[in-house]
Amino acid sequence: MSSRSAPDREPSRFAAATTRRGARAGNPGTLAAEARVTPRGRVNAGLGWIGWRSLIVSFVLFLWPAAELLAQPPADEEGRTRFCAVDIFIDSGSTPLAAYQFRFAVTNGTARIVGIEGGEHAAFRQPPFYDPKAIQTDVAIVAAFSTAPSAELPAGKTRVATIHLRVTESSRRQFELKLQTAADARGNKFTCVATFEERKPQ
């Protein structure tokens, strides 16, 4: 059958992996089994104070580091987190940008939004508002507007917001950006281009 389970295909490797996961989680079942194999009283009978000291130092020097090696996650193991910033740009061409709304989404669940920052131009420096309900699923529906005159609004490509994220270290992040609307100082909608760039980690 083509749909065989993992243990059927590679029983030994699966068992080893299970043991390691159990050790990491402090699986009490494994420890209990070992205690039966080596009765505690028998060990005590043969060891004096010097022997105990040697045993402890040996344990610390050799067994502990070995246990650490087994227990510690690989550097890039799934679950480790770091923080990163994603800049949102809108290119309005020659038309001054007075208002916008975009939808930024984390599409594969590998990042959580932890802050939304305002843009680089004075007209959009205040941190934009977001939809609190949508953001619980890491969809940032973000909007801002400025009542400044056209001369004081940004034109061309400008950073309108920065999304701060907590991301899982090793997984590939998938973001989706859609500009829902943009308007000029008169409130007329016009076509713009929205892009995003992830900043390099520090």
Add this chain to the structure above:
Amino acid sequence: MIIRFRWACLKPICTGLFFSTLIALVLQGCRGTYPSKASKMPLSYSRGRAGYVQAGYDPANLPGRTEELWILARGETSATESEPGPGSGTLLAKIEDKEVPMPLKHTDVRASVSGYIGTVEVSQKFSNPYSGKIEAVYVFPLPHNASVNEFIMTIGERRIRGIIRERKEAEQIYAEAKQQGYVASLLTEERPNIFTQRVANIEPGKEIDVDIKYFHTLDYVDGWYEFVFPMVVGPRFNPPGSTNGIGAVARGQSGVSGQDTEIHYLRPGERTSHDISLKLDVDAGVPIEEFTCNTHKIASEQTAPERLTVSLAPTDSVPNKDFVLRYRVAGEHIKSTFMAHRDDRGGFFTLMLYPPQNLHDLKRQPLELVFVLDCSGSMSGRPLAEARAAVQRGLHLLEPGDSFQIITFSMAASSLGEGPLEATAENIGNAMQYLRSLQGEGGTMMVEGIKAALDFPHDPNRLRFVCFLTDGYIGNEAEILGEIHRRLGASRIFSFGIGPSVNRYLMDQMAKAGHGAVAYLGPNDSAAQIMEDFFNRISHPAMTDLQVDWGGLNVTEVFPSRLPDLFLGRPVILAGRFAGNEDTTVRVNGMAAGQPAQVSIPAPLNSAGAGHIGLPAVWAGMKISELADQSLYRPDPELPEAIKHVALDYGLMSPFTAFVAVDSAHRTAGSEGTTVPVAVPVPEGVKYKTTVNEN
């Protein structure tokens, strides 16, 4: 990546060597000590690569957590063992002057009132006066009916809007950001009126602002609107054995109280540079006839008959008592008001419901009054004197045919007599003598006072009113409110908050649970006047058994769901959701002294009526409050989930949600720094000695 790989290899060996050395030292009889807390035994750590030196020890800074090599060494000792220990320099120099530098420099409050809805923006300016990186922790009060829905962290010119998350997740995000060296902030709710602000990785000399915004409804008390901004949390008493209370500890003595949340208080003679500024703009909609502020010195300006601007005087900027502004608007007969707001979520409204004027004309029934006085240590001195004066005035206002009793409590409860006493001259004289003998000392076992008052034999021929006079400085509010719910019976509870910085959440909730009303007696208020207002209120029957006919409105989810009685001079605010576009009239029917009574309120939905952008937040806040109340009386595992759901949908603070903001664009150097709790003064008039836990 290369460095990480190397450390991954070296880490187990280094760990082994470290612990084996440690054990070897122990086996050789070395009696070296290891600090358990930064405040008890500061160490220095130095990083060889950068030569960076910082005082303070934190287990989180140990190798392995930061994946960098650290050399632990005993450092210079600080001036006193009790210092919080972030470092040297400014901290030590200023302690000699009795001014203790703190990470919180300034609080700025900008408030506006439209109708009876207040919008308040609070800006907290944190800075680091120490030589090492710190985390600032500030426990502070807000009005218990505040719907906090905005949180912004400002670093230089960059402003980052915080995200509302489930509390546990927000705490986790904050902890990770802190550990990794990012500037982050976290706002959590400990009680409906007590919040904790944390700001991580503030570098030496740097400033970080945190802005909070909330909406709330104003109280209307005996003809006056009341705007309150609390400035300090009073020292709470927690019953023995409790751990989830609010501890009161001396500055720098973390962990002494054994409570989950601790407030650090400055010792007598100490002060900080933390000050507060406040500006309030009132647009009453109708002319403001008079206003008063008995708590602070203010500057005021009336730009139009219905507009008032008030600012806190710069000479009165110590945040050690509640700011209370009262103003009276024109019109002999205040009318009920309906406010509505629509957005893409639907329609929201609030209804301020005033009692009908004809309640004045109805006679009162014989009364049974039970005065319950808090005689604990926090009431010692002026607060107890004010409470005593209020009760004395109340005894004078009793009429033949009334009865009374006086119960006092601190660690236990006691009473003047065993049953209701007739309001005779002799009994009142004995009561006066009893009152004069009272002194404030000991803890606040309020639950004993509740039990004694509500289990007290009831006189069935009289209307029974139980008057609690207390500052409410306790940490077990849920237990108290639960007992009231269980034991209330035929009693009505009227709570009197005594002092400059009362636990208003407890006082309001006691009155709400007890189907009564609340009043506050500040340091400069007249105790006699407060008691006369109370007697005026209870001397006329309330409008009871309220039922609302919403006219052409399709109304859902009205809070409070159980309509309270309407007492003279005390309106009730309802909030709900609606569908419909046509103007209509809302009619409230009830009974007053056995006679039908009705109040009619126009609801202008189609024409230009009163509205406010904060109404959805106010409605959601009232729903959360109602669900939280229910959780006190009937444990239901679904209630926390329901509260969380509303709070997340509307972006509001709650016990189960929190705001978090992380600046991921910049990572600070070094470890996460030392935690410094912001110490605050005890409220004005409250004695440090009898309230704060000194180890």
